[in-house]
Amino acid sequence: MDDPIEPANLRFLRRLVTVLTTVMICGVLVVIGLLVTRLNRDSPILPQEIALPEGASAVAFTQGPDWYAVVTDRNEIVIFDLLTGKLRQTVQVTP
Numbered sequence: 001m002d003d004p005i006e007p008a009n010l011r012f013l014r015r016l017v018t019v020l021t022t023v024m025i026c027g028v029l030v031v032i033g034l035l036v037t038r039l040n041r042d043s044p045i046l047p048q049e050i051a052l053p054e055g056a057s058a059v060a061f062t063q064g065p066d067w068y069a070v071v072t073d074r075n076e077i078v079i080f081d082l083l084t085g086k087l088r089q090t091v092q093v094t095p
Helices: 008-039
Strands: 058-063 067-072 076-081 087-092
Antiparallel strands (some): 058 067, 067 076, 076 087
16 A cells, blocks of 8 residues: 655645644743743832821822832822831822
């Protein structure tokens, strides 16, 4: 029994599927590797306690290299020093 001759376009398609499968497997492995390395990082250092103005409650928090800011429910942004915890600036947000 002779093996039938495989058409060129079928051979190309089989190789293309094999290459695409290899690329997909490598891509999934890279994504898993990135997730593992990113999720194992140390979390940022957050202050233990924040003294907000009387009657205000926090809506959002953000941190810079040497400061952190809290957005309050009274439409103001309160900016504190990261090392000392002292109030640096209060910004009133107008609608």
